[in-house]
Amino acid sequence: MKAAFLPVTREEMLERGWDRVDFVYVSGDAYVDHPSFGMAIITRLLEANGYKVGVIAQPDWNDPESVAVFGEPRLAFLVSAGNMDSMVNHYTVAKKRRRSDAYSPGGEAGRRPNHAAVVYGNLIRRTFKKTPLILGGIEASLRRLSHYDYWSDKLKRSILLDSGADLVSYGMGEHSIIEIADALNAGLAIEDLTFIDGTVYRAASLEHVYDAVTLPSFPAMQDDKLEYARSFAVQYENSDPFTGKRLVEPYSDHEFVVQNPPAAPLTQSEMDAVYRLPYARTYHPMYEAAGGVPAISEVKFSLTSNRGCFGECSFCALTFHQGRIVQTRSHDSLVDEARAIVEEPDFKGYIHDVGGPTANFRAPACAKQLKAGACPHKRCLYPEPCKQLRADHSDYLGLLRRLRKLPGVKKVFVRSGIRFDYVLADREHGDAFLNELCAHHVSGQLKVAPEHVSDAVLSVMGKPRNLVYQRFAQRYEQVNRQLGMKQFLVPYLMSSHPGSTLDEAVELAEYCRDLGYMPEQVQDFYPTPSTMSTAMYYTGVDPRTMQPVYVPKSPHEKALQRALIQYRDPKNRDLVLEALRRAGRMDLVGYGPKCLLRPQGEGGGKERKPAASGKGARTRADVRAKAQSKPNDSGKAPSKARPSGPGKARPKPKPSTGKTSSQGGGRSGKSAGERRPGKSKGTRRH
Template sequence: MNQGFLPLCKQDMKDRGWDRVDFVYVSGDAYVDHPSFGHAIITRILESHGYRVGIIAQPDWRVKESVTVYGEPRLGFLVSAGNMDSMVNHFSVSKKRRRQDAYTPGGEMGKRPDYAAVVYGNLIRQTYKHTPVILGGIEASLRRLAHYDYWSDKVKRSVLLDSGADIISYGMGERSIIEIAEALDAGIDVSDLTYLDGTVVKTKSLDSVYDAVVLPSYGELVKSPRAYAESFYTQYQNTDPFTGKRLVEPYSDHLYVVQNPPPGPLSQTEMDDVYALPYMRTYHPSYEKAGGVPAIAEIKFSLISNRGCFGGCNFCALTFHQGRIIQTRSHESLLEEAELLTNEPDFKGYIHDVGGPTANFRHPSCRKQLEHGVCKEKQCLFPQPCRNLDADHRDYVELLRKLRDVPKVKKVFIRSGIRFDYLLADKDKTFLRELCEYHVSGQLKVAPEHVADEVLSKMGKPKHQVYEEFTRKFQDMNKKLHKQQFLVPYLMSSHPGSDMKAAVKLAEYCRDLGYMPEQVQDFYPTPSTISTCMYYTGLDPRTMEKVYVPKNPHEKALQRALIQYRNPDNYDLVMEALKKAGRMDLVGFGKQCLIRPRKFSSEKHPVGKQTQGKTKAGRPLQKKPARSVSRKKAGR
């Protein structure tokens, strides 16, 4: 029976009649009991297996007593930095402190430390010398082996070593956390848990480690960018649960970090069970005085229908965290949750999203994956769709139709983003029609990211002509439906491979479309992505070819300013960028020019006449909203 929220303090524990908890979950996020939050899923799963769990949310890491709220747990501590890497949470790409934390009551910044998984782990270890400490969450998952850390500009050791923890549960963790709990409950010492899929452990000897690939040592990685690139690509090729090998990273002759193979994908029944647990579906009431937890607004009336992504964007860490095999919930599970949403007192009739990392992925990309795994050397959609790709939206269309028919539901939106190349690969245009007719809120979020094919190839994205084809088909469908709807393109500057000429090309594209993005995302080198590996090493780990990397902050500012060339504050930067690119032909009075000469720059920049919702070229006018929490969740 659901007894409400799990304990958040010792008194809550006593109110349940407990004298001790089995596990203490230490989280960098505020306690939000909703399945979009990792701590909610893991604690509820443990509860469903009969374990008593207490939560310590955002402890004061400067005070040892902050992690002794419940005393010593019977089985161990679970530690997570939160739904985001703590450094991404704290810093913009320019390494400036952010002003708000969406995962903290009232959006207050500063309630978690930098490198939170390491700090929390050491804080616990200072007081409890022998109690098992298990790391989880995205920060530990993506830093599980030696990794380039953008904020310190160093190759850091596995977070397992720096945190003082005993074991990492990487990926989504539902399976491995129960196996760990059952082993500890059976009296097995945590040091003997060296064999579980989905875990990373440390060992002094490789005598009991079998069938393993030995990576370059940490010492080699620090000295040689090429060794780092080779090691990273070996890891990348072993993220599949069917083909992934055990990996060993040596640190000395008597210290090794061992990554066991990834856990298998959850079946649909298992996915349904995870989302059917008795979540309270909101933040803890103790946060009400502070104004609640802002992140809940983004997901409260959204449905997670899938996890995993075979899109293969090189700047995204999903391959390392959720994997490439799509796992889905059943229609029945999603309809039950939709009915729960309609009973919320503040439900206005709108389901904000039905999706996941990529909304229109509802089954594995090909039929062989659930038996043989994904291809090591090939991507499903890049550089073009694989001939074995099963591009089929029928299940998703059927699901959306059922959700539209739920009583009290006025509209079902799709906001988590779609892969337009996958949509085009489906010869049946039913989904495109129903998408435009029922599921766009005036704007559709898409991610072309860039227009220069040489940059797109480094991003793992399709050629620009594919996006152009999609814009035409999107426009044609809206014409047939007598609708005026716009595309919301995400554009990225300064990605590896983007030189000044490529940046100018992107600016010219914005000119031709007749709009200037309000915000532009600079490439952010986060742990465990191919793009970050390129950024650090200057090498494409897939081919070991050299890659141009814009690292200088001023050059990055130039590339960003080009995309926002109409902003008068950017004039000097745009002029400098055009000079560097040898494109002074874009300074003048013609329609193709980006800026006017200096003495005329105070005059209003000419813009071609536009029909409502369209550019002169007849393409749908594209707008860009403020960056949202959902893009952060996607790991971009």
Template sequence: MNFLPITKQEMLERGIEQPDFVYVIGDAYVDHPSFGPAIISRLLESRGYSVCMLPQPDWKRKESVQEFGEPRLGFLVSAGNMDSMVNHYTVGKKRRRTDAYSPGGISGLRPDRAAVVYSNLIRQTYKKTPIILGGIEASLRRMAHYDYWSDQVRASVLMDSGGDLISYGMGEHSVLAIAEALAAGIPVNEITYIPGTVYRTKEMDSVYQGVCLPDYQEICRSKEAYARSVALQYENTDPVTGKTLIESYGTKGCIVQNPPAAPLTIQEMDDIYDLPYMRTYHPSYEKMGKIPAIEEIKFSLTSNRGCFGGCSFCALTFHQGRQVQVRSHASILREAENCRRDPEFKGYIHDVGGPTADFRHPSCEKQLSKGVCTNRQCLFPKPCGNLKADHEDYLQLLRKLRELPGIKKVFIRSGIRFDYVTADKDPRFLEEVAMYHVSGQLRVAPEHVSKPVLDAMGKPGHEVYLSFLKQFQTANRKAGKKQYAVPYFMSSHPGCTMKDAVKLAEYVRDLGFMPEQVQDFYPTPATISTCMYYTGLDPRTMKKIYVPRDPREKEMQRALIQYRDPKNYELVKKALELAGRRDLIGYGPKCLIKPGKGEQVSPGMQKKSRKKTIRNVHKKKGR
């Protein structure tokens, strides 16, 4: 067992004269199943295809993609584990200084819009060699999409890149089908029938029973048309009910999205995660400062895929779908045993989960034959009557992992859905989480407290989170432990007015501590929330929604959550004034900040201030 070749010398040492595929990736080469390129390359290798890895080629030199010569079947192209623009820029569009997926954490080793740039670079030399795009960047940009960084609607990456196909989603089924078709001699422009793929065509009439989205020119002109397009796309993310989608580009032809690939069976998931990964980065990076991203995931175990949570700001539905896919306990335990044999393993499994850790089966039995509902969510606005809220399988898995020799602690860091936990009437899961899987703090994501904002987010009402906190406290008392739920909050999400932001600040005040991490809403490609941000419409209802776009307002909303930080004083003060909440500027216990030096305060606040002063004087005099 060894790494796949990353140089021509390594290729020749393996006895490969011409590889079947060359895999161009924006990340450094890490052969771990938490990295998409590792899974796809090992899967192709297991089927007898030779694959050479070309990580982070110099996009300024076309010679950089010629390292292995022309592959026999085609180039695979991925921007990496993250969208390259998210990887490079903060929500404030400032350049990030580090890149966890590059040697030594160095930024700048991949281009902006990497999938497009790499594909065009390849096409400069290899005019007719098939190019298949994959990974999160291509998957979320497979159709026309709003691009936050250029503030415009951009065409499908297939139009801009010169690529031939997109393998969207996780890609295992579609990539194998593409490889088989190419190996059989089928021209790439005739591979139009594979689920989980997107292709270009000049003839719309050639598409059988397709649903036409608003065309590209229309969605560029009309935000309402764009919102309708997003709604149609989200209605067709299920492999059972999804239809073929067609997006016209006028004289340039059409982009056609085939329905999603079928979810993986348990056996297929097991087979994929049982492949012979090296579970670390290529040794050539050792002298370059290692790959920081490996630290958190090296001893983490993926137990599921897919998420029926349906948060508006999350692209998982668009990428992995709502049907949950799982591995068997035996497969996960085998991977845990592999972790134990690693010399660097200290006895701590960092995570056992996936998009949502405690989803281990479909939300209801109907999904298996009829697919997910297109017009309703499983958990929002309240749990569906058909929802099967059951943690028994996950509990059994966690118990088996805890019993393995040499395992000191099993953490759950990928997050649990607190509304799913409260929907489960059996308290044992939360009791065992409190007893065994929390180390002082449990991170949960209520995101906000205001109903209009939570409705826009697709999150449950605040009362559900409060119910969860009570259950967690009860579980802690039973465990004899003093542990806390640490909430994640998001500022500036569509629907959040300044008054809503103040309401969240008041809740933070009542918590008695300042959150260390606050996520300012980031309009990433292909989410419902991003559609709201761009159009000012909720695509689920087509109703208008307030959107905080002004950078100064976004700064104020974020500052309100961390109002105790002295550097946020002026921002918080301005926010309170704009919201008509000067009553929160003063000396009372409910105030967020004190008045400025020499600033006039209302008589009510003066009285409170004077009383407080008198009490302090009496206390000092012993009265």
């Protein structure tokens, strides 16, 4: 059921008969009371446990009074930068300022500071010197220990030290925040809260720190990047709640940052309870005049089915934030929420998504994970699916069947992306899932993330070999042909990832040439905090093996690699020509069918006209069928026609849902594969 918004002013607090709040939650996002927003989950969970919470959304970071709206809270300030790292929210991978912010009123940029959690923490400390201060959310979670900061090109200290905070609640924070609240309410001092899993605290000595692994010191890592690589490898191995050890990061002889093991994953009943809390399910009415908060538009009619991911892509921060153990909601919980969505006055019959970090993960990878955790030195899907992997789509199939039968539901889309190697690994239900997915849950296009075609690069990424994607693409084509439907694969590709030289970039360009289209979904690798790929970018080695990895770092080389993938764009001609020269591949300049560029100058002729972006047909098959309508997200059935083939051209996708995770809830903050913030849940990389 819905509930009134929590107080955002002192007057609203007094109207409730409160003279004081227990917690003040300060957020870099606008106030949206929907379970896709971590702020909503944490504040509603505290409320359900009997605590009084006030919300300060996007305070003026130049004015200490802006965080003193409610006075001093009885127990603590809670601070989150929002559903995304504030630097990713503000800047593109080219470090250019973004023009909009989907998590702010009217999409207006500039409503939060850079490094928001640090700025808010210090702002609070200017007025409230001794009040307990706890950081949470994706920004704090991924910066909880020393980390490489791409925007300053420096190794930075733990966010705990720079923000003035007492604790960091990392990961999905439901368990830790209630344990913190109950301990403070019982009269324990904040400096005595050293025992709570899923938290990071500071210590002046190690006298009372037991069973810990000591990481390289921060000064040592500053002096030697390889020390950071070694540290990150240890952190990565200890990111599981069952096997993870306590970690100590020394800063001096009298200053240490201590990370307790991760909090336990939620049980299904606990996760159901979180999503059963009474949310308003929309943005606060104070934003109505600005046109609302854009980020709600897609998540409002979407269902969060799961959290956690055992895919372990190197460029994704989920291992550090949500963990590898998949947690799911029950069918009844999701059906109940779907019924509530149907009752929304602006619901048009279309559920936009049923998914999570990876839509088709509806169970832990194996039975062992629920008892002993994920294997610290093995990966579930790479380089091949583990023999213990339980690849099973039967539960997800049953859920989708129930949802699409609900009265008032015209169509249920799956738009958060699927892991195609997991589909192929399911020998019992994989074919049935793909058939029903294509028949009922795809709006003309299916988003998948092969990322690259070079097996050398895919190996560094932790992705399956290119042959696996080709097998899936062929199967997808076959299924759609049998259904008589014209539906497309939307492949996400990544340039400039560690391991990718110009040779691999040319290989990817040749692959796009052979498919006959210019991909739109291309992302330069974005080195965001606490991913394996970012550690490679900074150190030049793979922390798991300590072997050197080639890293394209200069903006110019990154531009060359991106231009190669989109070689058909006339604006990229000079860059593509330079890249081909540097790679020794001038054989690809000429008039032959395998050439990427035509010569310029006398007798040079013109470039082949690139396929129109998102406009109708692009492949040879599409040219023959150009009179047919293009797929869309309107909910209308896709046109009946012969499919265009595996990985071939597809129309421009519409934005999908953007459920990102923050402190305690929602979806993963888009990490290394980041596109526009809040734009699309399809931007998650699998």
